[in-house]
Amino acid sequence: MTKGTTRNLSAVIAGGIFLLALPLFLKSPYFLHMLIMTMLAIIYAVTLRPLVITGQLSLAHAAFVGIGAYASALLVTRLGISFWLALPMSGLIAALIAVIIGFPALRAKGLFFAIVTFGFTEVARYTYMGVTSLFGGPAGFRGITPPVLAGIQFGGNKVAYYYLMAFLLTITLLAWYSLEKSRFMLTVRAIGKAENLAEAVGVNLTKYKMVTFVFAAFFTGIAGSFYAHYNLYIAPINFSVWQSIAFLTLVVVGGKERFIGPIVGAIFLTFIPEFLHGTGYFQAMLYGGLMVLTVLFMPNGLIGIPGQIAALTSRLRKVRKAGWPFSKPAS
Amino acid sequence: MAFLETSKLTKRFAGLLAVNHLDLTVNDGEVLGLIGPNGAGKTTVFNLIAGTIPATGGKVIFRGEDISRLPPYQVARRGIIRTFQLNTVFPDLSVTENVVLGSHLQARTGFWGELFKMPATRRSDREIAGRAEQLVASVGLLRQDMDKRQALASNLSYGQVKALTLAIALAADPKLLLLDEPMTGVGVRDVPRLLNLIREINGRGIAILLIEHNMKAAFEVCHRIVVMNHGDKIAEGTPAEVKDNPDVIEAYLTKDGHGA
Numbered sequence: 001m002t003k004g005t006t007r008n009l010s011a012v013i014a015g016g017i018f019l020l021a022l023p024l025f026l027k028s029p030y031f032l033h034m035l036i037m038t039m040l041a042i043i044y045a046v047t048l049r050p051l052v053i054t055g056q057l058s059l060a061h062a063a064f065v066g067i068g069a070y071a072s073a074l075l076v077t078r079l080g081i082s083f084w085l086a087l088p089m090s091g092l093i094a095a096l097i098a099v100i101i102g103f104p105a106l107r108a109k110g111l112f113f114a115i116v117t118f119g120f121t122e123v124a125r126y127t128y129m130g131v132t133s134l135f136g137g138p139a140g141f142r143g144i145t146p147p148v149l150a151g152i153q154f155g156g157n158k159v160a161y162y163y164l165m166a167f168l169l170t171i172t173l174l175a176w177y178s179l180e181k182s183r184f185m186l187t188v189r190a191i192g193k194a195e196n197l198a199e200a201v202g203v204n205l206t207k208y209k210m211v212t213f214v215f216a217a218f219f220t221g222i223a224g225s226f227y228a229h230y231n232l233y234i235a236p237i238n239f240s241v242w243q244s245i246a247f248l249t250l251v252v253v254g255g256k257e258r259f260i261g262p263i264v265g266a267i268f269l270t271f272i273p274e275f276l277h278g279t280g281y282f283q284a285m286l287y288g289g290l291m292v293l294t295v296l297f298m299p300n301g302l303i304g305i306p307g308q309i310a311a312l313t314s315r316l317r318k319v320r321k322a323g324w325p326f327s328k329p330a331s
Numbered sequence: 332m333a334f335l336e337t338s339k340l341t342k343r344f345a346g347l348l349a350v351n352h353l354d355l356t357v358n359d360g361e362v363l364g365l366i367g368p369n370g371a372g373k374t375t376v377f378n379l380i381a382g383t384i385p386a387t388g389g390k391v392i393f394r395g396e397d398i399s400r401l402p403p404y405q406v407a408r409r410g411i412i413r414t415f416q417l418n419t420v421f422p423d424l425s426v427t428e429n430v431v432l433g434s435h436l437q438a439r440t441g442f443w444g445e446l447f448k449m450p451a452t453r454r455s456d457r458e459i460a461g462r463a464e465q466l467v468a469s470v471g472l473l474r475q476d477m478d479k480r481q482a483l484a485s486n487l488s489y490g491q492v493k494a495l496t497l498a499i500a501l502a503a504d505p506k507l508l509l510l511d512e513p514m515t516g517v518g519v520r521d522v523p524r525l526l527n528l529i530r531e532i533n534g535r536g537i538a539i540l541l542i543e544h545n546m547k548a549a550f551e552v553c554h555r556i557v558v559m560n561h562g563d564k565i566a567e568g569t570p571a572e573v574k575d576n577p578d579v580i581e582a583y584l585t586k587d588g589h590g591a
């Protein structure tokens with residue numbers, strides 16, 4: 001085992017213990033709620049990152065959250081299926097729908113892919129609004145029941161939800177981190193850097209894009225199922241294109257180059273605005289502003305800042321060594 | 332039997348006939364040169380063979396199979412690997428990673444094997460890593476005095492990038508290698524080295540279709556040469572035959588191109 005992996009592993013274990021112990025001394029339901037929302041955001045962002053890397057700016061991510069949420073709500077309240085079964089089933093349903101729309105959508109590149117996924121998200125949203133008998137219409141889906149596990153009632157029990165979310169997040173991160181270090185992700189990164197060369201050495205681009213798309217939909221659908229049975233109420237507005245854009249913001253602002261990037265982005269953009277008692281306006285301004293700043297000044301997002309500072313200081317040092325006045329900018 | 336054969340291969344861009352009813356044959360084990368002034372249509376021929384762009388008409392037959400309508404990755408799977416005129420590597424990835432990516436087709440496990448880190452995946456990855464190291468060495472990026480394995484492709488010198496593009500292509504285990512101007516931009520002293528490398532690759536039984544503006548180099552390494560101008564084949568033969576062909580001299584003289 002290399003030094004790097006040992007360090008990563010100890011960081012993961014330390015982080016895990018910290019998260020597990022947190023509810024023992026932090027019992028504020030509001031704080032736990034914030035943590036749960038942040039963990040959800042991390043799932044959305046981490047699963048979206050590979051798509052952003054290959055240049056597929058998916059606006060369907062929120063749609064898959066919605067599909068998981070509505071599927072789960074229906075399975076449990078209408079068919080009487082246990083939440084614990086509905087949870088993975090929601091992931092599978094989202095993945096299946098991703099396969100179906102992936103075939104036409106992934107033929108399109110860049111902006112066209114964004115437009116196709118935009119359309120898909122809107123169609124899904126109008127379906128929830130239109131088919132009132134099944135989805136509850138614009139007023140939303142009410143009466144979703146909280147999970148029960150071995151006599152533990154999740155209703156009104158934020159600690160139980162917290163641990164369930166922590167478990168789902170752990171599984172998600174383990175799966176995607178395992179891929180991160182594989183040839184699969186190396187190929188995904190290669191597609192993002194030189195698609196024509198990847199194709200010329202035999203990479204089936206569509207297959208790779210499809211797998212990342214469907215795998216992301218699976219985990220996102222599961223997160224959606226959790227969300228439905230946590231919030232106990234879902235509405236079409238929760239799964240709009242704007243929500244998808246917010247997810248993209250998490251990835252871009254955090255930085256797509258490294259695994260940790262979208263995690264940093266999710267923490268920074270979910271936890272902090274909530275912490276500042278952010279209103280909708282404040283949040284929208286923060287997201288928009290940060291997106292602009294990132295695109296203009298931080299090509300590698302928040303995680304790129306240390307590198308940028310290092311590059312800047314080394315340049316300043318060179319400037320000083322060369323004997324130029326400090327105030328005169330280097331050319 | 333012809334190894335690769337194009338018949339009446341044609342590409343029209345809007346009003347421009349970039350490749351016009353081209354019949355081209357690459358024999359097994361041969362180095363065939365494809366030369367011609369700028370804009371003659373050489374790169375377009377590569378794009379048509381490799382499936383990068385669809386042909387307007389005609390066919391490409393490789394080892395008896397019609398590959399005209401195959402997408403690029405399928406053409407690669409059949410053993411035709413091309414390089415690009417603009418040095419194309421995977422920037423921001425290391426030299427080793429670049430070559431490992433070239434070995435994409437040699438990997439024997441898929442998504443699930445990698446997700447669950449199956450033993451077969453680890454074995455396959457180790458084999459590929461070992462082969463990648465050999466290839467990096469064979470193109471001169473790993474020598475006693477220099478180890479570029481961990482260097483980022485974007486930090487290499489021009490000549491080193493050229494070498495890397497070759498290593499990537501070789502990693503893909505080609506039966507037919509399409510090289511688009513491998514000598515361009517290479518220092519005078521490095522040209523013989525590159526020629527030797529091409530001969531060595533060919534010596535392993537890999538057929539090569541070579542686009543080249545450096546006439547001296549092309550005449551030296553090619554068994555046969557096809558000359559194009561304005562999308563047409565204007566001459567074909569051994570280097571000696573082509574060199575003295577009046578049409579060829581004419582084509583090069585009327586252009587202010589390179590070479591000649």
Ligand SMILES: Nc1ncnc2c1ncn2[C@@H]1O[C@H](COP(=O)(O)OP(=O)(O)OP(=O)(O)O)[C@@H](O)[C@H]1O
Nearest residue numbers: 344347349367368369370371372373374375376416
């Ligand atoms: N995608 C394209 N769209 C339109 N025209 C194109 C395209 N690709 C090539 N052409 C045109 O087709 C002609 C042949 O181009 P090609 O790149 O095949 O020439 P070449 O022989 O490789 O030239 P060079 O030696 O300069 O590389 C040129 O006139 C070029 O402008």
Ligand SMILES: [Mg+2]
Nearest residue numbers: 373374375416
């Ligand atoms: Mg060319």
